[in-house]
Amino acid sequence: MFRRTFWFTAGAAAGVWATTKVHTKLRQLTPESLAAQAANKAVDAGHRLKDFALDVRAGMAQRESELGEVLGLDAPADPELPASRRLAVEARAQRRSDEHRHDQDHDHSDRFNSRTPHNRNEDH
Secondary structure (H helix, E strand, C coil): CHHHHHHHHHHHHHHHHHHHHHHHHHHHCCHHHHHHHHHHHHHHHHHHHHHHHHHHHHHHHHHHHHHHHHHCCCCCCCCCCCHHHHHHHHHHHHHHHHHHHHHHHCCCCCCCCCCCCCCCCCCC
């Protein structure tokens, strides 16, 4: 008698477990769920692409400054240059220092950390 009760209970539990698993999978395969999953993956890919672009931009700026140092482009303007050329060199140096200062003031790399989950409903 106890043996039959045990196997009946075990079978009922297995049936409930299997039914729950099937319903969970069916909910995951609904069009709304698939659309939400696709949207989440697209947002994650966009954030990874933005992180990559920020890394490339930082690498380009670093390499440009290295080349500027090697080629002497960041050196002060030669006083023997004609006035128009000397002003152009000084303006370029000022513009580069302003860009560098702007990049340091607006570093958003921590905002787009790929390890944090992104809500696809947030404003971008």
